[in-house]
Amino acid sequence: MALLEVKDLVVGYDAFPVLHGINFSVEEGELCVLLGLNGAGKTTTVSTIAGMLKPQSGSMTFDGKELKKGSPSARVAGGISLCPEGRRVFPRLSVRQNLRLGSWVRRKESKTVRRQLELVYDYFPRLAEREGQLAGTLSGGEQQMLAVARAMMSKPRLLLIDEASLGLSPTLARTVWEVTKRIKADGTTVLMVEQNAGALPYADRALIMEKGTLVYTGVGDEIRDVNLREAYLGV
């Protein structure tokens, strides 16, 4: 049974449809990359899974249970955490305070919070060095690390990462993807939205979107095929 299953999902902003009935699934323990150009509907997809947008029709199941109407807060408590596009760190709180807030739904489980904090500092040692620094004073790359780390603090079963590489140098983008691979190896399922085809080598499953529809789904070695990248992404 897939951890996440999306069926005939239609989402729009008022009367303007963005997703035209997409279907896909993500297996437990996978790192799935959702690729597409600007306006393809990638952010809308993960925002809907995270409870920020309400679908017009279709269904989503997580761990066999249907995700019905629910706030983002309820989704986090249920094990789905979104690292949003644009980082959205709390600029006037320190790195450590940002991370503490990331564990809000587990704030009464002090041992879990401590373990998660050690884990994310292990993923991103730079954050440990700067834990007392205000998040707004970090570099773009460090803020991205903080955003991923904060999303991990709730110990999610499914981590959604929206455009982690946006605005980062190729080296920093690779660093973030490498950590994402470690997060997956440590047991968290990851659905990563990307415009950058450089994320493909890290994926177990790839989904490619165009204009609100899913045009390709593939697993294993076939997704590293050069023709595929040329055909769908023009790279």
Added chain:
Amino acid sequence: MEELAIALTFGVLQGSVYSLVALGIVLVYRVSGVFNFAQAEFGTTGLFGAYIAVVLWEWPFYLGLLFGLVVAIVMGLLTERLVIHPLRNQSKVTLLVGTAGVALTVIGIQFWQFNDPLIRQLPKISDAVYVTPFGAPIMAQQLITLAVLIVAAAALAVFLKSPAGLAMQAAQQEPVACELVGVSVRRVSMMTWGIAALLGGLAGVLSGAYTIFTAGFLTFGVGKALLPGFIAAVLAGMKSMPGAVAGGLVVGIVEQFGGLKMFGDVPGASALLLLVFLVVVLLLRPQGLLVRKATA
């Protein structure tokens, strides 16, 4: 010298009321970005609540005071639910006018319901009066207000470091990210207005017993603390809690200095001195008292 010491003492005591009001104003502004004109009326409403319970219903005294604080909190929560939340996507000016509307409505209700007699009095926690070495008579009730301010400010400082306090600060900085970590911004907003109303309620219930009171007591009545509270909040850069406490005390002191003999011939010297002081502080420290200049 004696005159100066007396002014300083009275200034600190009166300033503690302003500080309580300023703390509520700054808290709401930091979280909701709203300039809350109803902050002082939370206090007057709490005062009327305590008066009704203690004097009219003859409840046990402390239970009555507690009832007054609950009334203030309920008013704060209703303001958030009925005015702030529905107007949350409107401009800051609309929200400001909304809170002014709340204050005027409540004052109108107070005049309507408590018109006969117009002037009322709530018993003090203690009727004791102390005389300082330089001859200033101080009510025990004023010292209690100062002590309550110190406890409330310390409790608020501890609270703001707690997860719930961090959530409060985060909700203002990044509401979307706040929801994404599982914090309900709506609940945070309710909590903020509830705490602000409690601070206002403390100011009302405690200072209302200093003397007689009428409708609009803390807004424009005998205990007027709204304008001094706003000035204190501005001195705090609208964001510093210690600044709000210091601002309130300083405003109280400057106001009292306006009553010194040297200003004896100047009508409205207190208000004039206060506004001159505000302008000077804003020119020298536009970021406010006890506030570091923004670095990011």
